Amino acid sequence: MSVMSKDRICIIGLGYVGLPLGVAFAEKYDVVGFDIIQERIDELALNHDRTLEVEDELLESVKDNIHYTTDIEEIRECNIFIITVPTPIDKSSRPDLSPLIKSSETVSKVLKKDDLVIYESTVYPGVTEDVCVPVLEEGSGLRFNQDFFVGYSPERINPGDKHHTVKNILKVTSGSTPEIATKVDELYKTIITAGTHLASSIKVAEASKVIENTQRDVNIALINELALIFDQMGIDTNEVIEAAATKWNFIKLSPGLVGGHCIGVDPYYLTFKAEELGYKPNLILSSRQINNGMSKYIAEKTIKKMIMAGKTIKGSKVLIMGVTFKEDCPDMRNSKVLDIYKELKDFGADIDVYDPWPEENEARDYYLESVVEDPLASSQKYDAIIVAVGHSQFKEWTMEDYEKVSSGAPITIDVKNVIPQPTWRL
Known part of the structure; x- marks a missing residue:
């Protein structure tokens, strides 16, 4: 045939x-x-x-x-x-x-x-x-x-x-x-x-696909866990990665949120089948737990930095830049930025979201608070700014831009290593 x-x-x-x-x-x-x-x-x-x-x-x-x-x-x-x-x-x-x-x-x-x-x-x-x-x-x-x-x-x-x-x-x-x-x-x-x-065989092909994203999820989980450790030590994780990457066989990855319809989902298909067969896939499940916990960690770090700056959390104004699951893409499925949003809402913060990629109505379907078109064109001032997604447009922002939209000295939280001099960087 x-x-x-x-x-x-x-x-x-x-x-x-x-x-x-x-x-x-x-x-x-x-x-x-x-x-x-x-x-x-x-x-x-x-x-x-x-x-x-x-x-x-x-x-x-x-x-x-x-x-x-x-x-x-x-x-x-x-x-x-x-x-x-x-x-x-x-x-x-x-x-x-x-x-x-x-x-x-x-x-x-x-x-x-x-x-x-x-x-x-x-x-x-x-x-x-x-x-x-x-x-x-x-x-x-x-x-x-x-x-x-x-x-x-x-x-x-x-x-x-x-x-x-x-x-x-x-x-x-x-x-x-x-x-x-x-x-x-x-x-x-x-x-x-x-x-x-x-x-x-078909089963070999099926397995090959599900382990592609599982491997990447586990690797990112390691980098995320290292980022949590180095944060406690007061060491810049990105500087550590740059140094370690000078060795030829080091796998260079960056810490961050793991969302979307593949990496954050596919490992559960493999773990489901493994557990059905009586095997406990501890490494894969632990990696999922680490990656799923990053949003909460980032939100709590934001709150701590605001408190240290003398900000009142209840009623504070926070801008989240980027709501898609990855950079330069309108796809919002399983975006872990939503978890940051929910955590901050639970603390009583008032949140605006800004993302030039998805259609505005789609963003509103996910986020009940204000979706802003361009913070730089607005008079609104923010107590904290979180750059959660590394869109190319955000990489063009200068410190003067962050100062312009901030209420007092900028409190900037950099999840994707795009802010020149952030208050805190993952």
Whole structure:
């Protein structure tokens, strides 16, 4: 079974992962983009992507080869379905597979003989074959690996990164049979210029993805714990890292908040499966605890610095600069800045948030206090300023700018190492 130009591809889920992938395939194939949110479909029909992952000009260039819809009947003629929906966690930090299951149910209603379903969502090993395949079988009445086939090729999208885009990130591929694995690999090779890596099984591919972000989470947790230790010692962590990085095999990372839809979520998928099998993944869970505690530490440090400066906390005015989960990106999902906000609110502070990246209405959905457009253009003065995200716009601020928006001597809290002379730096 080889890749053919007559293949018609359906992308299920048109978010940060699905849209760039669909646009890439639309340069060579006939593509249907399916999403359950009509507002998203309407926006893409006008060649605009609010996530800013795909430029309007690129959407315009492929508009004749990609059709966006919420109507399941319009995906019935596709023979390759690629599912790119989120895999979040619930309030107890357990995997929430409902988006994946519902998407599989949708595809099962239009699945035909010899169709191929490829999953890109991050999961623990076994989900594709043990959870998704039974849903496909039950809904379609077809038999796995006889009537239809599946593949797994984990997404590696890095939101906001204009250098590591879908085409130039090497892709891991896999399939439910050797023949299907080859087809999946050949399919992605038609659009991925960086090349592919064909894994020996779907479970190996699933595991490879979930440990990518788990490893990074653990590494950042080490740096965050070192930052907490060095803060107690009165040592600048960033200076320590710069010195240590002069050794060739030192992994240079910076302390900070760990949020978003990947690094702060994916480890829980692996720990869930490990604990289900009777193994306690202490290192991974401890790393999650450290990283989840950083927001509280930063908020408490802010309060201490304000008290030392003679500020009254209840009713004080605090500006938080940056509310997305990472720099130069409008994505606010699982942003740990919200936890700083909540902690400061609990202390009685009055908070403004400023972020030029997300749409204002989206920011208001997350933050009930005032969302300001430009503090430098306002007469409002602040008792403390927290730079929580390293947006490029914030790196242009000078000490004079911080003085301008401060009530008295500036109290500046630098989470991302962007303030020239902060009161306190993580």
